[in-house]
Amino acid sequence: MNRRDFVTTSLAAAAGAALSRNTSFAAGQIAAPVPGAIAESVIKQARFPESFLWGTATASYQNEGAWNEDGKGESLWDRFTHTPGKVRGAATGDVSCDQYHLYPQDIALAKSLNIKSHRFSISWPRIQPTGIGAPNMKGIDHYSRFVDTLLAAGIRPWCTMYHWDLPQALEDKGGWPNRDLAGYFADYAGILGKHLGDRITTWAPFNMPWAIAFMSYAAGAFPPQRTSFTDYLKAAHTLALAQAEANRAVKAASPKATVGSAYEMAPSYPKTNSPEDRAAADRYHNMNNVFFLEATMKGRYPNAFVGEPPLQQMGFKPGDEKLLLAPLDWIGFHFYGRRVVSDASKEVFATGGAFSGTEIESNSPGGRDPYTRFRAGMPTEGPLTESGIEIWPRGIYDLVTRITKEYDHPFIEITESGCGYLDSPNEQGRVPDTRRIDWYRQVLAELARAISDGAKVRAYHAWTLLDNFQWGEGYTERYGLIYTDFRSQKRTIKDSGHWYAKVAASNRLEV
Template sequence: MQRREILRLALALTGSSMLSRSRFGLAEAALGNAATAAATNLVSDAFPKDFLWGSATAAYQVEGAWNTDGRGESIWDRFAHTPGKIKDKSNGDVACDSYHRYQEDIDLMRQLGMKTYRFSISWSRVQPDGRGAINSKGLDYYKRVTDALLEAGIRPFPTLYHWDLPQALEDAGGWPNRDTAERLADYAKIMADSLGDRIGQWSIFNEPKTFTHVGYWQGTHAPGRKDPLALLRATHTVNLAQGMAFRALKAASAKPQVGGVIDVAPMNPATNSAADKAAAQRWYKFLNLWFLDPALKGSYPEGVLPPAQQAQLLGLRDGDEKIMRAPLDFIGLNYYSPWIVRDAPQGNGVPGLNTKSDWAAGPDEKTDNGWDIYPKGFYDILKDIAAHTNNLPIEITENGAAYNSLPDSHGHVHDRKRIVWLQKHLRELARAIHDGVPVRAYHCWSLLDNFEWGEGYSQRFGLVYVDFKNRQQRTVKDSGEWFAKVIAANRVV
């Protein structure tokens, strides 16, 4: 699967190899009697009174209208239109048609009781070439979306960059090119000047590990390159861009809260050997901290790249530590599954590193797209990240599962497995909050079934079923109705 391939190949860079996502049984604490158990569940399943519930989407995955109203070409337009790149031979030209149906989607969110909506802005809709002229029609679209959300009593929570680089910038070198950081900062200023009076919280990047590793090393996501050195240079440019965009947003007249979104997972060694334990530590840093420490500390985690070669491999220059530094106001975390890691010192072709990754058979219990299920990992990683960041506020920006349930003869979508998956993960989230982790919001991935990148329309994460063959008709699934009850009760039901 896409995320599995991301981590398998990226892990090779760290001198580690990774087994498949592993299945773990949840260890429930033994309670003395039924009354104590009921009281404990009541506490652990409840959320703070001001907790925000909502959902998330991304521009290319839902908007469609790929060449409408002056929008420029993005790397995902080019990639998805290239034969053989997408599993079901589809593309995001229409997707969920949210460009034209955003009001319907907002009405669905209001119907379900949501109070926050995490969406992304298509850079090429705002700046068709990623530099220069602004497309006013694109800006007007996001103004309409933002105003409609505010009118519905829903917090607009935009992400500046969710993987869809303007193709013109990729043609100029893409993320391995340091100039792209400057271009992102310019784009951030445009958005701050245009929406800063209405937006209180911004996220800069979504999962930079994913779009750099899979786009520039593995080649199975846009732009489809397979260059290990380009991968390393891209990660550094992204960290430069994060610091520069942070300052551009903060310089706006209305001072917003600014954060970044990373996908995180606990890393468990395959054995008790010192080598496997060290490998798990290396990979933990490379997955969870590589785009966090540069912002908060101005430096990369130690022990990942060879110290004598790190500057050359990344393209570090004097003063970069100050450019990367960004005292984030909050952190967005995406969680899906954990990993087991083992050491494998064979070479993999990455300059300066003699490593190779490997795989082993995984467990039987998986979601429909093959991701292993481990709710307790959600609790574990939340505790770890909170401790590492000195309890910075956290927003859960993605958490969800692919279950491909279809409508029955009456048009209802009974996706019980998704409900159970969410119940288990939300209980772990509630437990983490009860134990002091400062989580203030939860966004289920996703509001809608949508274009799932390299998987096309073959995987469904939505709380709302989308009939892509029937004018993108929306149907709230059982899981969506259940999620509305969770929101209303402010606890797991």
């Protein structure tokens, strides 16, 4: 099921529900909240530290366009979107927001919104057209100018090395299930550190590594659309190795580098209070939230499986535990919504089933996959955004406080967080997206509460700066603080963007 169908079928159940404030952790689990509104007084009282970094996030393929200019190689998303029937509306990222050419005006707009940190990604095939070999200096020069423009605007350049646009030539070599890609990726990271590490000090190797492995190689939802659980496990292990190798490589090239993460995370709530569902919710947390985090922080994988970890299927070799270990300087993760998880370990597993949501989940008999054996549903107890994601602000509090406790109060950055609504300019040229403002007010109030309770959250990056290409949904979803007219490339700051600018200037939500 796609997200738009998900909205249609779930809207009645979602009407009018909001968030409860009467939930708590119990023995590492999160009890299911009861719907209820956040008090307006709580939002008005929310405060953020003086040094807090208000930011935005973007991604190369979703924004840049210029898909074959200045020596850039083909990515697997180029190949995918150029294949008929793969993306809603036959959309491609060939032009998108044309940010490759228009970045000076976009950075000027970000400055006008009082943005102090901008998370962007670098296109690997723009640097190494085939994923290996000497760098394409036109690509290096582009990102050098991009970073200089950010710095001139007083904005911290925050770089994701890889946001899904793998060089197609490396997919032709087997893609992420091929262990050799860990070494290729480390070489790429070293190139970035050498040429840009004098100005970029904040790095993350991957955006959403679990999604890279599962959605591409098990679910068959994203390119290369494989449906092999063995490939999924091998890809996960290669990505974990590559994460650590890239950490070491960029620091070897740039002593100023600090390395963190940009993981997808969603708080996991057990469907019932049964021991089985609670254990399943833990497996979800260990696989979807902290699988790659645990690997790099402790050199081991967490207990995400029913039975023994499938290390042989993953391609795990003696000594890999030492290669995996490369502790992060800080922890970054996204927040959009929650998952309600139930156990499926006693059922007979069968492949297939429906997929829905931003982080695609399987509802096949016996659970999502034959190893973790759980079902993770996107609930509809709260209202839904127009992208079909439940609004559950309490989730960010639960997630931040859980990571804070489990990893001994690390520095945390929210690397992506936002909501999809299709508001467009009115007759006066304004974009009155009040629902987006309300979403941010509630979520950020819960984040402020987590900070007041001791979480060391130092930055929040709104997804996204401007409306862009939304992967399989093409241009049918809008998450930006700035409205993009994709025909004229005109940018219009939405009311939410003006509101966010005031929040960034005041560190309070009542502005």
